[in-house]
Structures are given as structure tokens and as C-alpha cells.
Amino acid sequence: MYRLIKYLKRHKIKSLVIFILVIAYYFCLPKQLFKDPTATVITSNSNELLGALIADDGQWRFPVSDSVPDKFKTCILQFEDEYYYKHPGFNPVSIFKALKGNISSGSVKRGGSTITQQVIRLSRKGQSRSYLEKIKELVLATRLEFRLSKDEILNLYTSYAPFGGNVVGIDAASWRYYNRNAFDLSWAESATLAVLPNAPSLIYPGKNQKRLLDKRNRLLKKLYNNGTIDQLTYELSITEGLPQKPYPLPQIAPHLLQKVALKHKGQRIKTTVKSSLQQQTNSIVKQHYNRLKQNEIYNISVLVLDVNTREVLTYVGNSPTDNAHQKSVDIIDKPRSTGSILKPFLYAAMLDAGDLLPNTLVADVPTQFGSYQPENYNQTYDGAVFANEALSRSLNVPTVRMLQEFGLDRFYHYLKQLQLKDLKYNANHYGLSLVLGGAESNLWDLCKSYAAMSSTLNHFNANSSQYFSNEFCQPIYNSQQTIDFGTLSNEKEVFDAASIFLTFESMKQVNRPESDESWEYYDSSQEIAWKTGTSFGFRDAWAIGTTKDYVVGVWVGNADGEGRPGLVGVQTAAPILFDVFDVLPKNDWFAQPYDEMLEVTICKKSGYRASSICDDTEMRYIQTSGQKTEPCPFHKLVHLDVSEMYQVNSSCEAVSNIKNKSWFILPPLQAYYFKTKNPFYKPLPPYRNDCLESTGISMEFIYPNQQTTIFLPKDFDGNTNDLILKVAHSKPELEIHWYIDSEYIGSTKDIHDMAVLPTSGDHIITVMDELGNELKHKITISD
Known part of the structure; x- marks a missing residue:
């Protein structure tokens, strides 16, 4: 020192x-050697190429890979730099031979550059090939050897070497010239690509084919002579042809590629997509698109999620349509009218809140809320229907009545907890139509919500009846990400497990498309909780289904919002849904969450908890919160004579002769429609003539019902048609007297229909039965 x-x-x-x-x-060496833009590349969960977007400079240049295929590595080293792993970045022997040859020829004929030097040259674009530049490359090459390992330098070279035209790097070249991964190339193919960086112009189809073939075969001969390949491999390899017209790169998931490019432009992203499932779904979508376009329905999107990992397994953003029909639009994350697809959330919310039991009877009668009058799809009424059947049949009127009873703000609060990002306005903006398509959502959020419900149920059964705090998280498509479900606790995040299970049990009963309508009779069929939706004007058709392990979501329609006859969820979206489920692995149904349920006695006829007078009961499991629901309100204890043909009381019959019997009685308006669908419904027997009738008489308008303004149609002759007034009476045999504005217009008995032709303006309709019971209704007749 x-x-x-x-x-x-x-x-x-x-x-x-x-x-x-x-x-x-x-x-002297720049920190970043290459600043060239690279293509955005996505691969499947097994590293199969799904698609790529060309780099901004118009070059097919893939991001630097982490390894070089063994065959290509052997070929490139044998052709370009045999002593690559032995020299310090430059080869003195090669330089001497090149210098000697160039001096003797009087011009630069030979370079003598190592692969390391070529990496430096490629990074220093546009530099003249002079001796001074060679000295600079030599210095920079030795510096690069200190910074990177030999394998890392070789990766740089194979990623940035030119392969003819706008193709850069071995990854892009293997797909453009051979339509497969570089790791799957043969010896002949690897040798062909290995000689190209030295003379990339040789690859142009129809030109220089003889020179390219000679160079390739000389390299193969060298590999054979040094024992790298055997004689048979050599002989077979030299018979292989050369690449001709470049292949287009795969576009298996083009809309997912667009989505990835927004956040990861110029990167190589390994996605969670299963390539085989994606391609099968693409084929299914194409098949249905070819059929649907005959009806001018051009756009389809499909999303498949893994419930347990929340990974995207299939992402079909649109059908293989044309540019005139928005082929490039990714519809999966676009807001569309929901139709009936939100109904299961209302059903689950009411179960969760303890306001409903699965089989509770709900009214299905003509209903009007102000100016809003919901109608069932088939424009008929059942009078009363079980809640789970109203869901499985997607009946609009019972659903809106359930929402009105549950509370619009309460339901809106549940939807906000589901994090539906297109629900941008307050509850009053949507009104009661919220549950029938008055709001917008997208396939991504809806599938996410159904997957979260399924996962909640799975985790509850697998984790000692506890809930994770982050079930309703965003799905992932990047394989480098994992879902954090949060921490376990006894508190549910949105819906409790029992409410979810009972909702899925109801959704399982939805009538399947014609091709699957007898699914329960086949052992190969699987149980699926699913729901369809159709927006107003036939603009959007939905179908979303879930099993224990998978969620499949389908949207069908036109991206520009044009409605089409027949664009109905069960007819267009549902067949695609079940075709996709058919190619997914089959799995068992959800386990019942007994810890969130209790077994109670249920009235079979009403679905309510059985009262002491219910005569036909059964034991059923309900959600724990359901124990606060009221007992059956439809069973009444009536007093009959010994023949059970008449009602009696102590005014006309000895108490010892009176038979007390439980009777199922619906309100008059519900009973009016219910008995048309249920022939075994028995109205109350009349009172015997010698009895003094006490109470229990009721009437309701069937039409007009809660309606104030009525438009009277005209026939082909220009004559105004009559207005048909209808009333339901709990004792139809009684005579009813009709009045309009205190003017008597007639009487009816048994069937209480009255045809009138009122003038324009406001009127009061009054009906009075022979016992003096009165009912009034105000209407407005408009021309």
C-alpha cells in the first residue's frame, strides 16, 4: 500500500x-441498452400465445424472454460465435482473420464480431461500420460482459436480432415464419432462423431461396459433423422446406389483449386464461353468431371465472363480426340494461334480512305504482305465487311488489355493497324499475358478484362456518396476481350463506332452453344456478350461471343498442351458457350451510311458517333470520254445518253441531286469478240462509285497479269501444249494484263484469253489494 x-x-x-x-x-455503457418499443404479448396460464399487438414503431418485436430455446441456442452459437462462452466479449483470432481478409481485399468483407459485439451494434443503431466504430464496440462489449452474464447477453441478442422485414427477435420470428412457439421448432427450422440475423433479407418469399437453403444446410452439416445431431436427423432436416408467406399472429383472446395493453403496454403478460377452454368458447360463440346474425343480432360476449381463485378462464369480448358491427368493441366491461338479471339479488336480500321465506306466497295481480305499471312477460297473472317460483319463472309483477314491500333504499344498499360500478345514481332515480332493467351494469361486475356469492358459500362450509372479509373482490387475469380474500370472521360481508344457498336452490329450477329442458333426467347433467335477463325493447339478452367451481356469463345483442325481435335471454344467451358449461369440468352441488339454517314447520299451501290451524304442513330448512317472519296469514278457522256445505254460527246452529275447519283463503283479487291456474282452490262456502252473516265480506277492483287515466280504443269503424269494469268479491253469489257518478248503471251476480261507455273526464265508480258493503274508485277517461 x-x-x-x-x-x-x-x-x-x-x-x-x-x-x-x-x-x-x-x-461508458448506457444503463438501458435498448429503448425500442416492444409488442404487447399475452400468453395462457400454460404459456401458449394468445395474441400480440405490434410495437409502436411497426415492428414485431416481443419483450425480452428469460431463456433461449436449446436448439436455436446451439444453432446460433455454431453459426455466429462458437467460442462465445470462452471469450471476454471479443475474439482476437476472429478479429485478426477479419482484419487480414479486409486488408487483402481492400474493403470490409468480414466483421469478426462476437455476439456480445453484435448486441452493442444493434443497440447503437445507424452507426457506420468503420474501424473506429469497431473499436468502440469492442470496448463496450467488454464492459457489457462485466455487467451481464453470458446467458443474459445471449437473450438480448436473440430478442433484438433482425429476422427480415419487420420481424425482430426469435420469439416473433418463430410465430411469423412457422406459426408456433420457438421452443417447438425443429432442427431445420432453428437452423433457418439462426442464419437470418447475419443476412435478414434472405427470408423474403420468392427471393434468395437458394442462398438461404445453402446457408441452412451448411449449418446443419456442421451440426452433424460435430455430433450435435445424428445422421437420420440431418437427412430429414435438409429435406424440410423453407418458410414462405408470413403467418398472422394468433388472436385467440383479442379483447383481453386490448384490456391488458391499457395497463401493460409493451409487456409480456402471462394470463390466467386456459387456452383450450378459450378456443372452445370461441368456437361456440362463432357457431351461435352465424345463426344469430340471420336475425341481425351481431354481438356476443362471454366471461368464465374460476370461483375458488377468481381467475378469468375465458374472455370473449365480442363475436367474430365485422367492423361495421363494432367488432373491436369489448362489451364485457360496457354498461348495458340489466333486464331481470338483478332479481336473484333482491330475493337473496329479502332472505338475508328475514323478510321472506323461500316458498312464501307473494301476490301476482295487476299492479300500478303511480304511473308505473309492471307487467309479466306473458301478460298473465297467477293471483299468488311462491317467491322461489316467481324468481325461477322471472315474474315481473311479484318481483316489483316484493321490492316495494322490502324497500327501494334497502335493496339499493345491498346492490352498492356488490360494487356494481355502473350504478351511478341514487335509488330514486331508478325507482321500482331498478329490479327489471331500469339500471345498467356490465358482464364483468355481474359475474364477479355471482362468483363472490358462490365463493362465500364454499368458504363458509370449508372454514368452520366463518366468512372472509373480502369475498366481493375484483377477478384477476394476470397470473402473477393472487386474490386476498381478507380475514375470517363470524360476520357476513353482504349475504349470509343460507340466503345464498336458498337463492341458488331457486335459480336451479329455472326452465332451461329446449335442448336442455329435461336435464334432471340425465346422470350426465349438472346442477346449475342460473338466471336470464331481457332488457326493454329487446336490446340486451343475458344469461349468468354458477356452479360450485365456475361462473359463466353471456351477453347477446347489438353493440349500437338496436333491439331485435327474438332477442330474449332464454332463447339467445342461455343456449350459449349451457354449451360453455358442457365443456367445463362437472362438479358437485353446493353443500348446505346447516349452521346458518334451522328446521321449522312450513305451511305447504302458503310457504309461511305454519300457524296452529294450518292443516297441511312439512318440515323445511330456512335461513336463521327467517324465524322472525309472520305465521301463515291465509288460513282461517271457519265454522261449518255437519255437511260442510255452509258456514254457520251460533245464531242458526247449536254449538255442538258446528264443525271447525281450517280453510285456505286468499284476498278476493288474488283469488280471482289464482283459481284460474289452480282448479283445486276452494272458495269459502256461503252462509246458510237462516244464519246472520257477521264479517269477512271484501271486494276489490280487478279493472281498473290503481289506475287513474284510461284510454278507450276505437275499432276499425271509428267507434269507441266499451270500458269493461271488473270486481272480485269474496262472496260472488251476492248481487252487486254499479254506479258512475252516483248514477245507477246496472247490477251483476256471480260474475261481476260491467260494460260502460263513459264520457271523457273524471268519474267516480261505485259498487255496493246487497249487504251494504261499498267500494269506490276514481278514474279519468282520456280521448
């Missing part, structure tokens, strides 16, 4: 020069 210090003091200028040269050498 003393001698060194003494030397430095004695040779200050020389030491300073050396120090400056060392510093200059250390910093």
Missing part, C-alpha cells in the same frame, strides 16, 4: 489519466 501511494504521488498526471479512463470505462 505504501509503495502504491508513493507511485501515485510520483506519477500524478498518469494516475489521474488512468483514474479518468477507469471512470469513463465504468460509465
Whole structure:
């Protein structure tokens, strides 16, 4: 150390020069060698290429890979730099031979550059091939050898070497010239690509084919001579043809590629997509698109999620349509009218809140809320229907009545917890139509919500009846990400497990498309909880289904919002849904969450908890919160004579002769429609003539019902048609008298229908039965 210090003091200028040269050498190499834009590349979960977007400079240049295929590595080293792993970045022997040959020829005929030097040359674009430039490359090459390993330098070279035209790098070249992964190339194919960086112009189809073939075969001969390949491989390899017209790159998931490019432009992203499932779904979508386009329905999107990992397994953003029909639009994340697809959330919310039991009877009668009058799809009414059947049949009127009873704000609060991002306005903006398509959502959010419900149920059964705090998280498509479901607790995040299970049990009963309508009779069929939706004007058709492990969501329609006859969820979206489920692995049904349920006695006829007078009961499991629901309100204890043909009381019959019997009685308006669908419904027997009738008489308008303004249609002759007034009476055999504005217009008995032709303006309709019970209704007749 003393001698060194003494030397430095004695040779200050020389030491300073050396120090400056060392510093200059250390910093001479740019921190980032290549700044060229790269293509955005996505691969499947098994590293199969799904698609790529060309780089901004128009070059097919893939991001640097982490390894070089063995065959290509052997070929490129044998052709370009045999002593690559032995030299320090430059090869003195090669340089000497090149210098000697160039001097003797009087021009630059041979370079003698190593692969490391070529990496430097590729990074220093546009530099002249002079001896000075060669010296700079040599210095920078040695510096690069200090910074990177030999394998890393080779990766750079194979990623940025030119392969003809706008193809850069071995990854892009293997797909453009051979339509497959570089790791799957044969010896002949690898040798062909290995000779291209040295003379990339040889690849142009129809030109230089003889020269390219000779160079390739010389390289194969060299591999055979040094024992890399055997004689049979060599003989077969030299018979292989050369690539001709470049292949287009795969576009298996083009809309997912667009989505990835928004956040990861120029990167290579390994996605969660299963390539085989994606391609099968693409084929299914194409098949249905070819059929649907005959009806001018052009757009389809499909999303498949893994419930347990929340990974995207299939992403079909649109059908293989044309640019005139928005082929490039990714509809999966676009807001569309929901139709009936939100109904299961209302059903689950009411179960969760303890406001409903699965089989509770709900009214299905003509209903009007202000100016809003919901109608069932088939424009008929059942009078009363079980809640789970109203869901499985997607009946609008019972659903809206359930929403009105549950509370619009309460339901809206549940929807906000589901994090539906297109629900941008307050509850009053949507009104009661919220549950029938008055709001918008997208396939991504809806599938996410159904997957979260399924996962909640799975986790509850697998984790000692506890809930995760982050079930309703966003799905992932990047395989480098994992879902954090949060922490376990006894508190549910949105819906409890029992409410979810009972909702899925109801959704399982939805009538399937014609091709699957007898699914329960086949052992190969699987149980699926699913729901369809159709927006107003036949603009959007939905179908979303879930099993224990998978969620499949389908949207069908036109991206520009044009409605089409027949664009109905069960007819267009549902067949696609079940075709996709058919190619997914089959799995068992959800386990019942007994810890969130209790077994109670249920009235079979009403679905309510059985009261003491319910005569037909059964034991059923309900959600724990359901124990606060009221007992059956439809069973009444009536007093009959011994023949059970008449009602009696103590005014006309001895108490010892009176038979007390439980009777199922619906309100008059519900009973009016219910008995048309249920022939075994028995109205109450009349009172015997000698009895004094006490109470229990009721009437309701069937039409007009809660309606104030009525438009009277005209026939082909221009004559105004009559207005048909209808009333339901709990004792139809009683005579009813009709009045309009206190003017008597007639009487009816048994069937209480009255045809009138009122003038334009406001009127009061009054009906009075022979016992003096009165009912009034105000209407407005408009021309």
C-alpha cells in the first residue's frame, strides 16, 4: 500500500489519466441498452400465445424472454460465435482473420464480431461500420460482459436480432415464419432462423431461396459433423422446406389483449386464461353468431371465472363480426340494461334480512305504482305465487311488489355493497324499475358478484362456518396476481350463506332452453344456478350461471343498442351458457350451510311458517333470520254445518253441531286469478240462509285497479269501444249494484263484469253489494 501511494504521488498526471479512463470505462455503457418499443404479448396460464399487438414503431418485436430455446441456442452459437462462452466479449483470432481478409481485399468483407459485439451494434443503431466504430464496440462489449452474464447477453441478442422485414427477435420470428412457439421448432427450422440475423433479407418469399437453403444446410452439416445431431436427423432436416408467406399472429383472446395493453403496454403478460377452454368458447360463440346474425343480432360476449381463485378462464369480448358491427368493441366491461338479471339479488336480500321465506306466497295481480305499471312477460297473472317460483319463472309483477314491500333504499344498499360500478345514481332515480332493467351494469361486475356469492358459500362450509372479509373482490387475469380474500370472521360481508344457498336452490329450477329442458333426467347433467335477463325493447339478452367451481356469463345483442325481435335471454344467451358449461369440468352441488339454517314447520299451501290451524304442513330448512317472519296469514278457522256445505254460527246452529275447519283463503283479487291456474282452490262456502252473516265480506277492483287515466280504443269503424269494469268479491253469489257518478248503471251476480261507455273526464265508480258493503274508485277517461 505504501509503495502504491508513493507511485501515485510520483506519477500524478498518469494516475489521474488512468483514474479518468477507469471512470469513463465504468460509465461508458448506457444503463438501458435498448429503448425500442416492444409488442404487447399475452400468453395462457400454460404459456401458449394468445395474441400480440405490434410495437409502436411497426415492428414485431416481443419483450425480452428469460431463456433461449436449446436448439436455436446451439444453432446460433455454431453459426455466429462458437467460442462465445470462452471469450471476454471479443475474439482476437476472429478479429485478426477479419482484419487480414479486409486488408487483402481492400474493403470490409468480414466483421469478426462476437455476439456480445453484435448486441452493442444493434443497440447503437445507424452507426457506420468503420474501424473506429469497431473499436468502440469492442470496448463496450467488454464492459457489457462485466455487467451481464453470458446467458443474459445471449437473450438480448436473440430478442433484438433482425429476422427480415419487420420481424425482430426469435420469439416473433418463430410465430411469423412457422406459426408456433420457438421452443417447438425443429432442427431445420432453428437452423433457418439462426442464419437470418447475419443476412435478414434472405427470408423474403420468392427471393434468395437458394442462398438461404445453402446457408441452412451448411449449418446443419456442421451440426452433424460435430455430433450435435445424428445422421437420420440431418437427412430429414435438409429435406424440410423453407418458410414462405408470413403467418398472422394468433388472436385467440383479442379483447383481453386490448384490456391488458391499457395497463401493460409493451409487456409480456402471462394470463390466467386456459387456452383450450378459450378456443372452445370461441368456437361456440362463432357457431351461435352465424345463426344469430340471420336475425341481425351481431354481438356476443362471454366471461368464465374460476370461483375458488377468481381467475378469468375465458374472455370473449365480442363475436367474430365485422367492423361495421363494432367488432373491436369489448362489451364485457360496457354498461348495458340489466333486464331481470338483478332479481336473484333482491330475493337473496329479502332472505338475508328475514323478510321472506323461500316458498312464501307473494301476490301476482295487476299492479300500478303511480304511473308505473309492471307487467309479466306473458301478460298473465297467477293471483299468488311462491317467491322461489316467481324468481325461477322471472315474474315481473311479484318481483316489483316484493321490492316495494322490502324497500327501494334497502335493496339499493345491498346492490352498492356488490360494487356494481355502473350504478351511478341514487335509488330514486331508478325507482321500482331498478329490479327489471331500469339500471345498467356490465358482464364483468355481474359475474364477479355471482362468483363472490358462490365463493362465500364454499368458504363458509370449508372454514368452520366463518366468512372472509373480502369475498366481493375484483377477478384477476394476470397470473402473477393472487386474490386476498381478507380475514375470517363470524360476520357476513353482504349475504349470509343460507340466503345464498336458498337463492341458488331457486335459480336451479329455472326452465332451461329446449335442448336442455329435461336435464334432471340425465346422470350426465349438472346442477346449475342460473338466471336470464331481457332488457326493454329487446336490446340486451343475458344469461349468468354458477356452479360450485365456475361462473359463466353471456351477453347477446347489438353493440349500437338496436333491439331485435327474438332477442330474449332464454332463447339467445342461455343456449350459449349451457354449451360453455358442457365443456367445463362437472362438479358437485353446493353443500348446505346447516349452521346458518334451522328446521321449522312450513305451511305447504302458503310457504309461511305454519300457524296452529294450518292443516297441511312439512318440515323445511330456512335461513336463521327467517324465524322472525309472520305465521301463515291465509288460513282461517271457519265454522261449518255437519255437511260442510255452509258456514254457520251460533245464531242458526247449536254449538255442538258446528264443525271447525281450517280453510285456505286468499284476498278476493288474488283469488280471482289464482283459481284460474289452480282448479283445486276452494272458495269459502256461503252462509246458510237462516244464519246472520257477521264479517269477512271484501271486494276489490280487478279493472281498473290503481289506475287513474284510461284510454278507450276505437275499432276499425271509428267507434269507441266499451270500458269493461271488473270486481272480485269474496262472496260472488251476492248481487252487486254499479254506479258512475252516483248514477245507477246496472247490477251483476256471480260474475261481476260491467260494460260502460263513459264520457271523457273524471268519474267516480261505485259498487255496493246487497249487504251494504261499498267500494269506490276514481278514474279519468282520456280521448
